[in-house]
Amino acid sequence: MSYDSWDDGGLTPLEQAAGVWNLIYGQCKCGDCDECALREENAQSKRKQKLEGSARFKDASKLVGGLARNHDIKLALLRRIHLDSLDVAIVRYMAYEALPAYYAVLLKSPQCIERLIEGLFVKVCHIAPTPDLSDDILHLSSALCSNPLRQTAYERVGYMQRFIHDTIDRQFGNGAALALPAVPVKNALAAARLHLSIADANRSADYIEQLDAASVRAMTAEYAEPQYFAAPQGKRAQTRWRVRHMRPLSYYFPQDHRNLLMSIRIIDEQLPREQFIYEAAMRYASR
Known part of the structure; x- marks a missing residue:
């Protein structure tokens, strides 16, 4: 049996705690040490940069850029999600x-x-x-x-x-x-x-x-x-x-569209406007 598909690499907890994983595979996988924390931080940074550069993030920012109130920003994005979802919903409704x-x-x-x-x-x-x-x-x-x-x-x-x-x-x-x-x-x-x-x-x-x-x-x-x-x-x-x-x-x-509606709805409207726009655009882009 190959260990390639095992999350623990075939190592016992004691061997993992002793750093054997790092010696064999070249990186730690404990999830608790500084190395794991730094690797996760780098991964999150890359995901963030990817979202910020995405077409969906830019579209959302452009859509709400001229709106003054956070509530109006939220409503505009919710409306866009409804329109994005319309064709799929029609097909599903007709089938149901x-x-x-x-x-x-x-x-x-x-x-x-x-x-x-x-x-x-x-x-x-x-x-x-x-x-x-x-x-x-x-x-x-x-x-x-x-x-x-x-x-x-x-x-x-x-x-x-x-x-x-x-x-x-x-x-x-x-x-x-x-x-x-x-x-x-x-x-x-x-x-x-x-x-x-x-x-x-x-x-x-x-x-x-x-x-x-x-x-x-x-x-x-x-x-x-x-x-x-x-x-x-x-x-x-x-x-x-x-x-x-x-x-x-x-x-x-679609389920991810319904999840996105809920995610946008619960953003705190008391946030500063620019922070609110950024948070809303990031959530829209993450779908």
Whole structure:
């Protein structure tokens, strides 16, 4: 058996303490002596210099260089991380929700909500479009996207769902919406949540952080105390079913991106501005 893969080099603790490692391999590996401390210090210095010279460090410094407040610096970097993570999150969300690939064409379209609702009405419910109905759909879409009350994507899609149900009930009688086929409705609502989340990620930094935090709070509260809801016809209600729909888009970011969001969020805003910028840029570059 070779000792090359052993961390102790095949030496006993007594032999390591006596310096046999150093005699055989040319450097100490105890981790406690001055030589080890100096070697670790040199390694950290090299890592630091590498990060300071990286494109990510320079990009972060340039991004926040003109901002006066540490809070605004933090928000700007958090927004950049959201935008950096967006494409991966879209792919992961679509896979998790089993959304057909053709929905990808709609997701970034300004008319996404209108097309999703109209598609359900025409293709699934066979409701002929009218000028009044089209106007109602347009007004709803505009309100959901503008979001003056800063509600989460889950909350806003709840309005869309109620609009669909109310329209169908008016057309075919009270309770008709309960007979809707589950899959096309599920897909439309999931696509709407993703569309709104994508649009939200392109807004101001404080807006993004506020909605992300609100989504996490709602998800945590629902998980702790699930609210009762009536399951669709022929389905059994599942506890905490809403939790998966309440998740912010950041839930689907790569793990290192989520870790970076947390790392930036906890930087002390009382630091001097230049020190704060340096610390934030270093953390951004270290991802």
